Amino acid sequence: MTNASPTAPQRPRVPRRALDGVLLLDKPVGLSSNDALIRAKRLYQAKKAGHTGTLDPLASGLLPLCFGEATKFSQDLLDADKTYEATMRLGVTTTTGDAEGEVLRTRDVHCDDAGVAAALTQFCGEIVQIPPMYSALKRDGKPLYEYARAGQTVEREGRRVTIHALELIACALPDVTFRVTCSKGTYVRTLAEDIGAALGCGAHLIALRRTGVGVLTLEHAVTLDALSDAADGDRDRWLQPVDALLSTFPAVHLDDEATRRFLHGQRLRLADLSISGDVLGAPRVRVYAAYEGPHEGRLLGVAKAADGVLAPDRLVVTAPT
Template sequence: MKPQRPRIPRRALHGVLLLDKPLGWTSNDALQKAKGMLRAEKGGHTGTLDPLATGLLPLCFGAATKFSQVSLDADKRYLATLRLGQRTTTGDAEGEVIEEHPVAVDRTAIEAACARFLGVIAQIPPMHSALKHQGKALYEYARAGVEIARESRRVSIHRLDIVAWQDETLVIDVVCSKGTYIRTLAEDIGQALGCGAHLSALRRTACGPLDIAQAVTLEALQAMDEATREAQLQPADALVAAWPEVRLPDDEAGRFLTGLRRRVAMADAPAVRVYGTHPPAFLGTAHITAGELIADRLLSPIEVQGTT
């Protein structure tokens, strides 16, 4: 009987790890690997990044998990590589080629096609996606050869810039709202060009205020000692760094943490981040209505101490 390896004790750890997810890994696999290396008790990711995609995957640990929805709802930025002239069964490089056409386009035509998708557009979610229908992911139906009717969704393409184009390869830089399917965008651009296209590579470069330049790879994390790994964590309020800030004196901060509304001399705001003064600790998030600061998501006193 093989001896069992001793279990590594977990610990309460609070913060956000900006991970550069490798190709071929699921978001959950990457989370579990990082969680194990950090010995974190509690953790979650902020939205699935497909195995085909690489790039920014914010991971939340401890108190930071309370604010993960902010990252889920945030705008995203992607560097997408399109293979023009080919359509596949899945809309990406993992599927079989089902149509092939010559690529007879110029820069002007590509610019015009991309411009058509700026602003608010309607997208039909792809069958090969994790979107659920009657409790099952659409890709499960697709693998069984079953087509499910899907309603179109409204998404926003804020920016769509051409980074590079040569022959059948087109690289675009996309800033979009949550829920945007880049593989669907790739197929739609191909259709607009008249030659078809599929997504051959995808890299997420930003999520709200968080940028890939701040991210660390699993390989780099593996090579670090524990103290250096922990130093990679950003504070829990990194997810709400773009929100207006409210600072409360010590007595008001204590009352706010119990859920009591506080009077503040500030204009109405749908979302603010709240701090104490001594120390300047992050307390949670709130909104302001008619001069009242109303708590939304609060840290516990223990979590406040753990994040300072």
């Protein structure tokens, strides 16, 4: 009879924190958005976390991460305008529209700086883009990139997007660097391809860095390396409050009784409230308790203000009731 081998002692499970806030992460090249989220969530030992829209592994830059109650408002950043600094290489087209693809064609580049600047102006305002085959958009329940990897090309409908600003930063032909602010759903690599086509030589994207999401910028962002090097108690200083995602919404402050009713999901008559600023016509408003009182001016949630009524939309459950 043999003795059973002793089992290795299990490591104690690290308790997860009920953490609420927004982390402005400067994602490095080569890491997926989900992998970046997992690493940050582990460093913060957070119970609940999510990101506000993917950033390709090829791209670096601003990736806002939401913890706890902030995840309820991540959709607002999914819908927000984005700003990027991008570098494209003229004269070469690839299967993916970026440096990860195989070269399809190489052509001579005959344009100059002025020609490039003139081409950029053609893409300002509302334009129509054909989504790339190497994208996560689905056709008959299957992502387009699966068709592309199988060597298939399927028909895609053009989508209207808006280029709010398009600025030439540097032109060291065949490489061109530009800054673009665009609406959600815009593919910057498709924009680079279309600019290259307009110049008659083709192009593909070789670098992409996101510098802004809505009103959020890289100014207060932190890298994963900096988070890893920081002591456990020091990481929270990089967290923004939950309402950092809502700063463009008009604000409403409620007294104690209105706060109680709002937190129970009750609709409030606007005529009964003391409101500073014009909230009518805004898609949603951010709602706070009064500064003086048991709730101390904290964020209660967001609401819709229409037809004379303030209707709760999403509540912050950590607010005391």
